[in-house]
Amino acid sequence: MRIVRTVADVRAAVRDARSRGASIGLVPTMGALHDGHLSLVRAARAANGLVVMSLFVNPTQFGPNEDLAAYPRDEERDARLAEDAGVDVLFAPPVAEVYPQGFATSIHVAGLTDVLDGASRGAGHFDGVATVVTKLFQMVAPDDAYFGQKDAQQVLVIRRLVRDLDMPVTVVACPTVREPDGLAMSSRNVYLDPESRERATALNRALDAAEREVAEGRTDAAAVLAAASAVLGAAGIEPEYLELRSPDDLREVARVAGPTLLAVAARVGPARLIDNRILEAAP
Structure with missing residues (x-):
């Protein structure tokens, strides 16, 4: 497994795979991996020649009083789990690579983002999700992108985003993975x-x-x-x-x-x- 940190490097890896006729599966994550994430990798691995996992704690989807600073981070552990699950390229960019100085664009999906988590976490939450997912799709240009059904509202927002902006990406929602006692993995x-x-x-x-x-x-x-x-x-x-x-x-x-x-x-x-x-x- 390769670990890359720049847009240029992840694009180079994707170009090389496409030159060999491989399709590209993307698994976007914020790290702190668990078997829910790894189930997405397994689904991507079964359907694609190259599996890219992004590892990026996205600051724009956290509100001012949320847990951005405390969010669990352990890249070494995550990399080991990703490689064991079948990831080919781990894309772990620094914040400045995703949001360079002067970044001023935000994506808003109307109609789906003002209820449920949008109401609880604030309108900016899904703007942050939509913006970073749009950027990841532009950076990686995947054929398929994999998300967990636990985040049902997020899946709907991303599907609407893909439809409205004519993105050539298939959004694949995978079942929620639970602990033996039923608690959804998170x-x-x-x-x-x-x-x-x-x-x-x-x-x-x-x-x-x-x-x-x-x-x-x-x-x-x-x-x-x-x-x-x-x-x-x-x-x-x-x-x-x-x-x-x-x-x-x-x-x-x-x-x-x-x-x-x-x-x-x-x-x-x-x-x-x-x-x-x-x-x-x-x-």
């Missing part, structure tokens, strides 16, 4: 002490409760959300949001009539965690 799980770690499993159990409610024929939004909220409340968790939304455009829905996104975000101890589930009523 780089921020390292913030959890044992007590918070146990409480955090309530997020997945809340989604389970909502799913059972729908399976038993109670599809009204109030009933579904009440079932999930009860599980969170029993664990002492007050969600930042717990909402039913259309999985296509994030509009609010009053009933689970077709595939419906149930999304939750909550602070558990020092960690802000998100999770989601697609619910669907029985025919």
